[in-house]
Amino acid sequence: MSRLDLVEEGTATTTGKGRLQRVPIPVQPPEERVDNFSEVSLGYSPEMARQEAARCLQCRRHPCVKGCPVGINIPSFLEAVAAGDFAGALSIIRQDNTLPAICGRVCPQEVQCESLCVLGRKGDPVAIGALERFVADWERAHPSCETGQTVKKATSRKAKVAVVGSGPAGLTAAAELSRLGYKVTIFEALHTPGGVLAYGIPEFRLPKSILADEFNSIVQMGVEIKTNVLVGRTLTIDDLFSKGFQAIFLGTGAGLPRFLDIPGEDLNGVYAANEFLTRVNLMKAYLYPQVDTPLYLGEHVVVVGGGNTAMDAARTAIRLGSEVTIVYRRTREDLPARKEEILHAEEEGVRFEFLATPVNIKSDGEGWVKAVECVKVIQGERLDNGRQSLEPIPGSEYLLAAESVIMAIGQGPNPIIAQTTPGLSSGDNGRIGVDAGTFKTSREGVFAAGDVTSGGATVIEAMGGGKRAARAIDHYLQRLRS
C-alpha cells in the first residue's frame, strides 16, 4: 500500500514527515530500573500525547476498533486528545472501558487495536495504548473534571446480584450491573481485591495505586465488596441464592498453577510463578524483614515459560538481584508475552534459552535446587492448532546452574466452585461451560466470564466478557420479573 492509499483510507489531509513514526514513550533507563520496583514506562507528556494522537488518519472504516475487544471508539478519542480535550477523550473511552488506566498499560496492543492500525502497514501504528493510559493518568492528576467517571448512585436498586471474584471480569461486571441499577456485592477469596492485577502483575508494570483508584471508583458507585470469602467453602452458590441474590456472576479466573511433572519439582526453591509473584506483589516479601512473609531466591534463577507470567517473574527476580534465564521450548517469535515486556526483559539483562525444555531438577543433596537439566528440542511438523510439534534431541542434555526455578507454564481454573455446586458442569480442563452470547452456565441464574470460561487470556477480554455477561444478567432478571 502506498503513502497515497494511506491518505485515502483516512480523512486526514496532511501527511507530514513524522506521520509514520511514533513519538517515543519515555521509560526509566534499564540500568536504573533494575534496582527499583517503580513503573518502567513514564508515559507521555500532554504535548507528546497531542503530537502522537495527531498522527491518526481518522480512517472512515477505523479498522483499529475491530481489534479492541470492547470496541472503544478509537479515532474519536484520538481526535479529542489531538485537540487537547483530554477529559472529552476519557469520556469517550469510558463508554466502553471501565479500567482505562489498566488496559492502557497491560493490553497486548500489538495483537489487538494497534495490530490493525492502518499506519502500521508502512510505519508505526498509533500508540493507542499509551494514549489511553495518558488520558486516564491525566484524569487522576485532575480529579475534578467531568468524564463520566462519577456515576450517580442509583437510589432504587432492582435486585441483588452477587459477583464472585474481583479480577478484571468481576470488577467490570460489578460496575456494569451497578450502572444498570442493581445492588451488587463482590465476594473475593483473598484479602485484597484485583485478582491477577493485584497478586500477579508487578508494580513496575501496573502500580498498585492505580488499581486501588480504579477499584475505589467502583466502590463509589455503590458496589460492596467482601474479602476473605471463598465461595464454595465460606458460602456456597446455594447460600448466595438463599441470601436473596437473584443472579450470580462467576469471575473466578484461572488461578490454579500447573507443573511440568518432572523429577525434582518438589525440591525447595521450585516455585509456581503464582507463589513467587504473590509473595512479592501481594505479601511484599521484598520488604522482608519489615513484613512477615519471607522469600528465598539465590543467585541464579531459571524461569520456565514464555508468556507474560514468565516475563513478570523473570523481571521481578532481576530486581531482587538474581541472574535470570528464561527457558522456552519454542523460538523468540513464538513467545506469547506482550512485545514490550519481551523487549524490556532483554534490556534488563534476562537471558533466553530458546528451543529447550527442562527434564530434571537436580538437588544439592540437602533438598534444595542446584541445577536444571534441560534438553534441546527441534520443531517438527505443523499441528492442527497451527503450532509445530516439538521433539527432544537425544543426547543434547545440558545443565543450567540455579538455586531457584519458577514455573510459568500456564494455569487452569480452580475447581472449588465446580466441586461444591450441584448442577454446575465444567469441562475436562476444569473451565466452566457457558452458552456463547448468554454467558449462562448449566445452573439457572449463574453466569460466568473471564479466564474461568476461556482459560488464561487477557485483561481486556476478561473485562469484555464481564461487561457482556452483566448485560445478559440484566436481560435475564428483567425476563424473570415480567
Add this chain to the structure above:
Amino acid sequence: MYKILAKDNIAPNIDKYIIAAPEVAAKTKPGQFVVLRLHEKGERIPISISDWDKEAGTITLIVQAVGHTTEQLAAMGVGDNILDLLGPLGQPAIIEPVGTVACVAGGVGTAIIYPEARRHREVGNRVLTLVGARNRECLFYQEELAATSDRVLVATDDGSYGHKGFVTDLLKQVIDDGTHLDHVIAIGPIPMMQAVAELTKRHEIKTTVSLNPIMMDGTGMCGACRVRVGDEIKFCCTDGPEFDAHLVDFASLLRRSRLYERTGFKAAIPAEDKAEGEAKGGECRCHG
C-alpha cells in the same frame, strides 16, 4: 476483622482462642482449617478449626507458639482483632460408620483430632484415642477426648503421665493385643505420622493423615502446599489436608516444611520501598 472473644493458656506455649467468625462457624466440618493474617504486614498462616459454635458464631483455634506469626498471635489478647481470616478451607474429613477407629494424635495434633473423634463417635464408630505429648504439662483436651472416645491412652516422652515413650508404641500395643482396627487417623508431627503409616501399612489398616505443609493463600492458587501422593501432585489446601497415609511421600513433605530455613535474595531493598515498609510501623524480624 475477627475479634478474639476469649483466650486461655492450656499448655506451655499453647493457647486456645475463641474468635468471632459467624460465616466460618456456620460451614465448618471436622478436618477443616482457616488461613489467617494478623495485620497489614502479616504473613498468611494455616490453623485447624478445633471447635465451632454455629449459634454463637464462633470458632475455636488451638495454637502453639512456634515462630514469628504464632508468637505475635500469642501476644494478642481478648478484644484484639485478627485482620483477615479465611475459611473453612480444605476437604472435610470423610467420616462414615466403619466399626473401630483409632485416632492417633501427637502434640498440637490433639486439637485437630478432637472434632474428628467426636464425629466418629456420633456416626457410631468405636473410638480409641491415643495421645502423645512431651510431658504431662503439655497434655490438653483430656476431658473432651475422654467424653468422645471409648478409650483414651496417653504416652509422654518423659513418662510423667501414661506410657513412657512414643504414641506409636501405644498403637503397636493396641494392634498386637489383637484389637481389630478398621481405620486409623494420625495427626501430628511429620515423623510421627510417617511412623504410624509404616506400622499400619504392615498390618494393612486403612490410614488417613492430616498434612501440614507450608501454605500461603489456602485456595489452590499458589502451589506452595503441593505434596506428592502416590503418582500425583496434590495441593494440600484444596485436595487435602487429609490423604491416604500409605501413599504420602513423607520425605518430600519433611524437606519442604524446612523451606524457611533459607531466606533472602541479593538485592538491597530500594531506599524508597524500604521507607514505605518502615512507615507502616513494623518491627525488625530476626529469623534463625
